[in-house]
Amino acid sequence: MTLWSRLRPYVMVAPSIAIFSIFFIYPIFYMIYLSFFNWDFINPVKEFVGLDNFTELFRNNEFLQVLSNTLNYTLLTVSLSIVISLFLAIWLNREGTWYGIVQGALFSPHIISLVSVSLVWMWLMDPQFGLLNWLLQLVGLPKLEWLSSPDSSLLSLVLVAVWKGVGYNALIFIAGLQSIPKDMYEASALDEANRLRTFYKITLPMLSPTLFFLIIINLISSFQVFETIAIMTKGGPVNSTNTLVFYIYEYGFRYFKIGYASAAGVVLLVVVGLLTLVYFKLLSRKVHYQ
Amino acid sequence: MAQIMLKNIEKRFKQEKVIEGLDLTIEDGSFTVLVGPSGCGKSTTLRMIAGLEQQSDGQIWIGDRCVNGIEPGKRNVAMVFQNYALYPMMTVKENIEFGLVNRKMPKAEREKVIREITEIVGLADYLHKKPQALSGGQRQRVALARAMVKSPAVFLMDEPLSNLDAKLRSQMRTELIQLHKRLGATFVFVTHDQVEAMSMGDRIVIMDKGRIQQADSPMQIYDDPDNLFTAQFIGTPPMNIVTRSKAVEAWDYQVDESVHHIGFRPEKAVMTMDKKAAVGKLHIPARIVTRETLGAEIIYQLESTVGTFYVKSFLKPLETAVEVNVSVSYTDLFYFGQDGQRVRALEPTEVQERLVIAGGGYA
Structure with missing residues (x-):
């Protein structure tokens, strides 16, 4: 074997390995490294503080609330978005011009930039002049505070996220539904299965790989929510919408407490990692791959 | 048991008429084979009997009732699909059991029926396997067992042997003939293979372009074809x-x-x-x-x-x-x-x- 033929595979994968290392692996390890230091981005000297950043993090009530905000936001967004999009997909999975138009309309939020989406929704949710409150009044319901009250602010953000995500999820669900062989439904019709049983015994299990995939990508992306918060609420009011990534951003790039922000980043990494691991361990056996 | 009667059946897909003026009586307890080239309407006819496809016009009678508008599960028919249509996420037993559970058959009775049927088709050792772990022939048996447990009056089979290799196919042919004798139910079998039709059916219905060309016993069709189409369709060469x-x-x-x-x-x-x-x-x-x-x-x-x-x-x-x-x-x-x-x-x-x-x- 010549030297080249032995080296060739490594040379071929080198570019992607390099990119992956520089932009993914190295930052992760650098973040972990930084979490043991006090540093303000400018000072050439980094002060080693051991685990102080972490103890400070978990003693800080603000951070604990951020954690719980993030979990609440994620759970609500993922469950609502998955359930709604599944039902939409079942409804839209048929022939006809109108179904196609509705599908397209539902998908369009996915391709609009989150910044524009946030701005539009801020306007819609304005307690004084917003369209939503105007509509509520029109049907005789009381006005809502939307983003300006700590009671409803997180829910309002969930609403935006669900609205933006449902179209994409529904599209993936429709693709999944269409890959279920038609004769499976014919067989179940001959087996006298009613609609509910057909859904639970045929559709859902056959859709499980799609479901599994959508839940995990929705979980991860919800955990990392940032744009809507940065634009719409800045974490407020009273810290009610502050989530992990926004918290990290504020401490890192506004207060320049890089070490502290890195420690929070490590927590995010561990939480998302654990969540993914547990999810795969628990559910992957229930997923049916053909 | 049940005789099947198709009265002046017509089937249109959009504007196109695929079946027109179809009159056919399938005798109770017969093994009737619908045969013809692809696109002749044989599968559509079978699916209309099953209720999976709605006829555009005409009446379908199974036994002494008109089944127009009656859903597939209530027609007292069972179907074996070309690619078996087994539920891939269920075990063999669950596949066979599904229809019985839906009918709310008591567990003890269910177990007994499943034991009997799986014994007949030789699946007793595979009850807890998933379909994907089975060979083509075994899957075919699961599909058969799933149809048999419901003890229907009519078995509908849509080219069930076409996915098997030649040797297995001829073996299953004989087994199906024996099964038919044993069960005494009405079998309606769709195929495009004239050899299958000749060897299995006690009555053959030859179809072309949505019309019945001839319906008779295999030898009668061979010895005394009604028209050019049947004369050239049956017989190799x-x-x-x-x-x-x-x-x-x-x-x-x-x-x-x-x-x-x-x-x-x-x-x-x-x-x-x-x-x-x-x-x-x-x-x-x-x-x-x-x-x-x-x-x-x-x-x-x-x-x-x-x-x-x-x-x-x-x-x-x-x-x-x-x-x-x-x-x-x-x-x-x-x-x-x-x-x-x-x-x-x-x-x-x-x-x-x-x-x-x-x-x-x-x-």
Whole structure:
């Protein structure tokens, strides 16, 4: 074997390995490294503080609330978005011009930039002049505070996220539904299965790989929510919408407490990692791959 | 048990009529095979009986009730699909059980039925496997068992053997025939394979372009085809067909104007070295183009002035000569009219043949 033929595979994968290392692996390890230091981005000297950043993090009530905000936001967004999009997909999975138009309309939020989406929704949710409150009044319901009250602010953000995500999820669900062989439904019709049983015994299990995939990508992306918060609420009011990534951003790039922000980043990494691991361990056996 | 009656069935997909004026009675307890080329409407007919497809017009009766508008599960039929349509996420047992659970059959009874049926189809050892762990033949058995546990009056089978290899297919053929005898239910079997149709059915329904061409017993269809289509569809190789004008020109064969095609079965033709025509026989000089040696039988493709045709010989040594003469008895000829229908009245019979021997001729 010549030297080249032995080296060739490594040379071929080198570019992607390099990119992956520089932009993914190295930052992760650098973040972990930084979490043991006090540093303000400018000072050439980094002060080693051991685990102080972490103890400070978990003693800080603000951070604990951020954690719980993030979990609440994620759970609500993922469950609502998955359930709604599944039902939409079942409804839209048929022939006809109108179904196609509705599908397209539902998908369009996915391709609009989150910044524009946030701005539009801020306007819609304005307690004084917003369209939503105007509509509520029109049907005789009381006005809502939307983003300006700590009671409803997180829910309002969930609403935006669900609205933006449902179209994409529904599209993936429709693709999944269409890959279920038609004769499976014919067989179940001959087996006298009613609609509910057909859904639970045929559709859902056959859709499980799609479901599994959508839940995990929705979980991860919800955990990392940032744009809507940065634009719409800045974490407020009273810290009610502050989530992990926004918290990290504020401490890192506004207060320049890089070490502290890195420690929070490590927590995010561990939480998302654990969540993914547990999810795969628990559910992957229930997923049916053909 | 149940007889199936289709009365003046019509099926349209959008504007296109795929089935028109279909009248068919499938006898109770018969093994009826619907056969025809792809697109002839045989599968659609089966699916309409199952209720998976709604007929555009006409009535379907199963037993003594009209099943128009009755959902598939309530028609007392079971179906075996071409690709089995097993539920991939369920085990073999769950697959078989699904219909029974939906019918709310008590567990003890369910277990008993499943044990019996899986014993019959030889699946007892595979009950807790998933379909993907099974071979094609085993999946086929699961599909059969799933149909059998419901003890339906009618079994509908949509090309169930077409995904199996040749050996397994012939094995399953015999098993299905035995199963039919054992269960005594009405079997309706769809296939495009005429060999399957001939070997399994006690009644064959030949369809083409959404119409029934002939419905009869296998041998009746073979020996006495109603029209050109059935004559050429059943039999390997198919019946040799010569147009009248060519026959008149090449063989100086006299026949009535209303006859447009003349046909004869490849095995009724005999190759001889005689240059002269024998009495009462058609004499065709021809050249052998190919020889298919299948063992007990040999199929020759021959070239003659009227075109190519086939000769099938049994238990005879391979014919090595190139130029041969083929002789066909006049009584083995079939006449077809312009519309492709048989013209039985004009065909030569034995009585007429004696006249020929006696020196007479016929118009």
